[in-house]
Amino acid sequence: MKFIRIILFPIMPFYYVITWLRNRMYDLGFKSSKSYDFPLICVGNLSTGGTGKTPMIEYLIRLLKDEKSVATLSRGYKRKTIGFVLADQHANADTIGDEPFQFYRKFKDITVAVDANRQEGIGKLRELKPQPEVVLLDDAFQHRKVNAGFNILLTAYNNLYFKDMVLPTGNLREPRSGAKRADLIVVTKCSKTISDAEKSMITSKLKLKDSQQVFFSYVDYASNVISENDELELSKLPKFTLVTGIANAKPLVDFLKEKGQQFDHLEYSDHYSFKASDIDVLASKSLIITTEKDFVRLSDYNPLKSKLYYLPIEMVIDKALEFNTTVSNYIN
Structure with a gap:
């Protein structure tokens, strides 16, 4: 696999330019992105996977569900259905995908839906009675047709995006500059004993904007x-x-x-x-x-x-009170 990625290195600059130009088209308004007048939180990453999006979504569900009516919207990767599907008693991994089905099984007091077209999916959710008050977008950081009000970007400790390259040689879906769209950056899958010095070193290399915050998290196993x-x-x-x-x-x-x-x-x-x-x-x-x-x-x-x-696993966030307050302030 590594050998193939090395062979494909000449393709990488073309992928970089294409994805960079796509983002610039959205940034400059040449491509349209829809905004919404209710809380919409996007959880995503720059890499191709393995950053802990599902535990992050579950963390947000636990944080918000007792105060607000919450819906999750995912693509439903590898499901055998198309279009918008609302999870119900007949749902399974084939109809809505494994991760959305996990949300549905675990949290009975939220709404779970899938749609590859996030704009259409959000519209369908808002037609429900009662309407969900907060929508969590799962793995939608590159879905630029939707302008989420709050973006949480995840990067795994053992594969930090500033050390990576774009596809096909690296694992990044888009250039590292895409991280500037995030409101919060969460370094996931850290050691429980990560030192303050190492946190500071990572934070400096993330090159945050003044408006961005960074948090560190680890996985807690049952x-x-x-x-x-x-x-x-x-x-x-x-x-x-x-x-x-x-x-x-x-x-x-x-x-x-x-x-x-x-x-x-x-x-x-x-x-x-x-x-x-x-x-x-x-x-x-x-x-x-x-x-x-x-x-x-x-x-x-x-x-x-x-x-x-x-x-079972859960995400544990360092400085959780500060993280929770930041999310709650956006919601309210």
Whole structure:
């Protein structure tokens, strides 16, 4: 893969120029971007994935749902439907995508919808009775047809955007200058023990505008794994099979190794569509631990129901009170 990216290096300047020009067209008003008169928060990144957008959306849901009626709007990556779909009791990963389905399963008091056209999706949501008061846009930082009132940009500690290049040689969807559109930048997946000196060094390299703020966060893993009907204490598990279909499984693998867990790892690509042959392999395992995103896709398979568990995670933000206040001030 690295060799192919090196070969494709001559293409990178063309990709850079095309994406830079596209952004400039929006910045200068040659391409139209629609603004809205209600709170619209965009969560996104510059890279191709693995920055923790889903935990960030869930953090915002928990922060806001008791005070405001909240809706999430995602593209619904790899779903088997088209157009606008509102999650209901018939929803699953095939109809709305795995991450939106995860939101729907976990938070029963919010509205979950998908639409690749964010303008149309927002319009459909605002036609609902009652209207959602706040819309969270999942992975829409490059969707410039919508001008969100508040943009949260994520960058992973182990792959900071200022160290990266645009596709196809790097992982950036657009030039690093795109970060200037963000209101907040959150460095995700940090160590719990990251020092103030390192935070200062990273902050200086982000080259923030005066109006921008930066926060640091880490992933907090639960002490129990959960199935449809049961919980098991992580520290007491026998040897198990870890199954991941996410962009970057390394933090989870490192965490389990640090805890002294014994496991074999079956690693699949992000948003992997499990085939019948994959399910046959997994059905032969005695105990499977997976991520919540993978769980919502695998739990429908009857041969796996008695052996399939997921490890819950939450995003923890350093200076959470300051972060929460900044978001609440925008909402209000």
